[in-house]
Amino acid sequence: xxxxxxxxxxxxxxxxxxxxxxxxxxxxxxxxxxxxxxxxxxxxxxxxxxxxxxxxxxxxxxxxxxxxxxxxxxxxxxxxxxxxxxxxxxxxxxxxxxxxxxxxxxxxxxxxxxxxxxxxxxxxxxxxxxxxxxxxxxxxxxxxxxxxxxxxxxxxxxxxxxxxxxxxxxxxxxxxxxxxxxxxxxxxxxxxxxxxxxxxxxxxxxxxxxxxxxxxxxxxxxxxxxxxxxxxxxxxxxxxxxxxxxxxxxxxxxxxxxxxxxxxxxxxxxxxxxxxxxxxxxxxxxxxxxxxxxxxxxxxxxxxxxxxxxxxxxxxxxxxxxxxxxxxxxxxxxxxxxxxxxxxxxxxxxxxxxxxxxxxxxxxxxxxxxxxxxxxxxxxxxxxxxxxxxxxxxxxxxxxxxxxxxxxxxxxxxxxxxxxxxxxxxxxxxxxxxxxxxxxxxxxxxxxxxxxxxxxxxxxxxxxxxxxxxxxxxxxxxxxxxxxxxxxxxxxxxxxxxxxxxxxxxxxxxxxxxxxxxxxxxxxxxxxxxxxxxxxxxxxxxxxxxxxxxxxxxxxxxxxxxxxxxxxxxxxxxxxxxxxxxxxxxxxxxxxxxxxxx
Amino acid sequence: xxxxxxxxxxxxxxxxxxxxxxxxxxxxxxxxxxxxxxxxxxxxxxxxxxxxxxxxxxx
Amino acid sequence: xxxxxxxxxxxxxxxxxxxxxxxxxxxxxxxxxxxxxxxxxxxxxxxxxxxxxxxxxxxxxxxxxxxxxxxxxxxxxxxxxx
Numbered sequence: 001x002x003x004x005x006x007x008x009x010x011x012x013x014x015x016x017x018x019x020x021x022x023x024x025x026x027x028x029x030x031x032x033x034x035x036x037x038x039x040x041x042x043x044x045x046x047x048x049x050x051x052x053x054x055x056x057x058x059x060x061x062x063x064x065x066x067x068x069x070x071x072x073x074x075x076x077x078x079x080x081x082x083x084x085x086x087x088x089x090x091x092x093x094x095x096x097x098x099x100x101x102x103x104x105x106x107x108x109x110x111x112x113x114x115x116x117x118x119x120x121x122x123x124x125x126x127x128x129x130x131x132x133x134x135x136x137x138x139x140x141x142x143x144x145x146x147x148x149x150x151x152x153x154x155x156x157x158x159x160x161x162x163x164x165x166x167x168x169x170x171x172x173x174x175x176x177x178x179x180x181x182x183x184x185x186x187x188x189x190x191x192x193x194x195x196x197x198x199x200x201x202x203x204x205x206x207x208x209x210x211x212x213x214x215x216x217x218x219x220x221x222x223x224x225x226x227x228x229x230x231x232x233x234x235x236x237x238x239x240x241x242x243x244x245x246x247x248x249x250x251x252x253x254x255x256x257x258x259x260x261x262x263x264x265x266x267x268x269x270x271x272x273x274x275x276x277x278x279x280x281x282x283x284x285x286x287x288x289x290x291x292x293x294x295x296x297x298x299x300x301x302x303x304x305x306x307x308x309x310x311x312x313x314x315x316x317x318x319x320x321x322x323x324x325x326x327x328x329x330x331x332x333x334x335x336x337x338x339x340x341x342x343x344x345x346x347x348x349x350x351x352x353x354x355x356x357x358x359x360x361x362x363x364x365x366x367x368x369x370x371x372x373x374x375x376x377x378x379x380x381x382x383x384x385x386x387x388x389x390x391x392x393x394x395x396x397x398x399x400x401x402x403x404x405x406x407x408x409x410x411x412x413x414x415x416x417x418x419x420x421x422x423x424x425x426x427x428x429x430x431x432x433x434x435x436x437x438x439x440x441x442x443x444x445x446x447x448x449x450x451x452x453x454x455x456x457x458x459x460x461x462x463x464x465x466x467x468x469x470x471x472x473x474x475x476x477x478x479x480x481x482x483x484x485x486x487x488x489x490x491x492x493x494x495x496x497x498x499x500x501x502x503x504x505x506x507x508x509x510x511x512x513x514x515x516x517x518x519x520x521x522x523x524x525x526x527x528x529x530x531x532x533x534x535x536x537x538x539x540x541x542x543x544x545x546x547x548x549x550x551x552x553x554x555x556x557x558x559x560x561x562x563x564x565x566x567x568x569x570x571x572x573x574x575x576x577x578x579x580x581x582x583x584x585x586x587x588x589x590x591x592x593x594x595x596x597x598x
Numbered sequence: 599x600x601x602x603x604x605x606x607x608x609x610x611x612x613x614x615x616x617x618x619x620x621x622x623x624x625x626x627x628x629x630x631x632x633x634x635x636x637x638x639x640x641x642x643x644x645x646x647x648x649x650x651x652x653x654x655x656x657x
Numbered sequence: 658x659x660x661x662x663x664x665x666x667x668x669x670x671x672x673x674x675x676x677x678x679x680x681x682x683x684x685x686x687x688x689x690x691x692x693x694x695x696x697x698x699x700x701x702x703x704x705x706x707x708x709x710x711x712x713x714x715x716x717x718x719x720x721x722x723x724x725x726x727x728x729x730x731x732x733x734x735x736x737x738x739x
Contacts, residue, residue: 088691
């Protein structure tokens with residue numbers, strides 16, 4: 001059975017193709033259109049998925065949209081009624097978008113892909129998230145927790161997955177907390193207050209938190225009145241996201257916490273107040289995720305947990321869940337945000353309509369790959385001199401040598417990653433030892449805020465010696481979904497990777513799962529005694545991660561990267577002075593992103 | 599032709615939506631949505647140049 | 658370019674006209690939607706308030722925020738947009 005899952009219209013549009021229960025292709029639309037967080041109907045991604053499997057749209061058994069649009073519309077209407085007369089502007093934008101586009105999801109898919117209405121299915125938002133975790137996990141039975149901003153009505157859901165009596169597997173969500181009482185939207189309100197972009201800057205709040213003390217935690221707890229079982233009621237006096245299209249938090253925020261940080265203002269890490277606010281909301285977020293997970297476990301009676309939804313990308317909360325949650329094993333979908341809904345919707349339909357075998361997601365590289373010939377053409381067109389390595393051994397030796405010399409390397413290999421993290425296929429790599437490498441990477445390439453650390457990738461043989469993540473190393477570390485304390489003895493060797501609190505969002509690299517990346521890091525270890533590298537996504541600030549060799553070359557040219565490896569082709573040095581910055585006019589999102597969930 | 603088919607298909611979606619509201623016992627939303635969709639239709643008509651002059655005279 | 662100044666003028670004029678048309682359509686849509694907000698949502702909101710409805714569960718009365726979910730058969734549920 002061939003099922004295409006689609007997510008779009010909110011942010012991070014994506015397509016995923018599942019054939020007989022196995023995802024054969026999945027990618028975000030932004031990687032093709034180069035519009036960051038592109039939310040339009042993912043035609044390019046969908047067509048690529050079909051081409052990858054040699055299929056036409058007519059060969060599909062079903063196309064599944066990751067939400068129930070009608071249910072979402074009832075929430076928007078109910079919200080408008082509850083907030084009248086303060087929500088006129090919100091209503092104008094929401095109703096405009098719905099009447100113009102969102103109501104017509106079915107006909108739009110039919111027109112774009114040429115399929116009959118009978119083949120179009122709709123999977124609830126949180127069920128899509130839940131399926132993206134459970135049906136990609138190794139578990140026969142597990143508790144399931146979904147936490148995000150909001151889907152149709154649900155903002156958090158508890159459920160379970162297990163073997164069905166008549167064979168196959170069943171997944172159900174048994175309880176939900178509803179809009180506007182949302183942990184994701186609460187976190188986003190603080191993201192906006194701290195001057196970062198909603199649906200994008202949440203990582204920055206998490207990164208800022210370790211600089212502060214959670215001295216406002218009681219005030220944050222007071223604004224959400226927890227019931228003690230993970231659920232809560234937001235006090236809407238503090239918020240505006242439910243009635244204002246341009247503001248997430250109400251005036252009361254500034255009365256209690258002081259003036260908000262202006263977007264783009266100076267280094268927030270130098271202002272203790274902002275750091276303390278970030279630390280406070282992060283702490284409360286962790287407490288709630290823990291309480292919700294315990295509730296999910298209690299209801300499902302399981303020692304395993306599957307986790308998805310945007311909040312599941314909070315690596316610090318995940319680390320606490322791993323340490324304190326009391327679970328035997330936790331599995332988190334790497335594309336836990338809305339893009340992942342495309343994969344989940346397709347997996348859910350595959351298991352609802354048929355009896356496919358279970359599939360465990362052990363690698364994240366479900367995206368497009370590009371041939372060496374394509375890469376060579378692109379390099380020639382760009383006028384870059386390159387050498388072709390004879391086999392992986394030479395490639396890894398040369399690349400490790402460059403890294404050991406302190407060079408920064410663009411590493412473009414194989415199929416691109418599913419989810420927001422670069423995991424060794426579209427990565428910028430560097431030496432993790434010198435602390436100043438963080439500054440070098442930031443100022444020459446990433447152009448991002450200096451307070452944010454870079455993540456290290458370490459091979460399985462040395463992971464335990466560098467990080468205190470427990471043994472066996474939890475699955476979450478494979479996909480960079482949790483932070484771990486850097487061991488005291490290793491601090492000096494990971495000067496650029498350790499955050500101010502001594503933690504790092506480490507990636508576990510196993511020989512059996514990522515052989516090429518494993519070999520590269522091992523070779524670097526042979527040369528330097530530290531079998532770990534800095535790994536940051538291959539993109540410039542504000543741009544999607546590179547997809548094609550052309551994208552990689554454009555980023556190489558526009559940044560201060562020292563070297564570039566496209567498959568076996570190595571550009572070992574920058575041409576002296578003569579590459580002009582052939583930077584594409586990357587578009588920012590064409591329409592402003594819909595911050596508040598309509 | 600395409601436009602007519604598209605309009606028919608959209609009417610089908612509206613029918614589905616009303617059936618959904620009925621099933622969910624959200625009767626009170628039905629008049630609201632019919633009114634809003636009528637506004638939507640007016641907007642669509644208003645933005646197509648051929649009809650615009652007539653729509654403007656409505657106000 | 659210089660040989661066809663008139664054509665250039667017409668192209669520009671046409672573009673300007675189209676831009677103005679789009680702006681007018683946007684303004685009209687905004688006006689209609691504002692009208693709908695006050696004439697359609699407004700009365701419904703006043704009525705809902707008079708009847709004491711709480712569509713966003715803002716009042717804190719319950720002892721938990723978890724609401725039980727009912728689910729139909731998966732296969733059938735999937736076919737519906739709502």
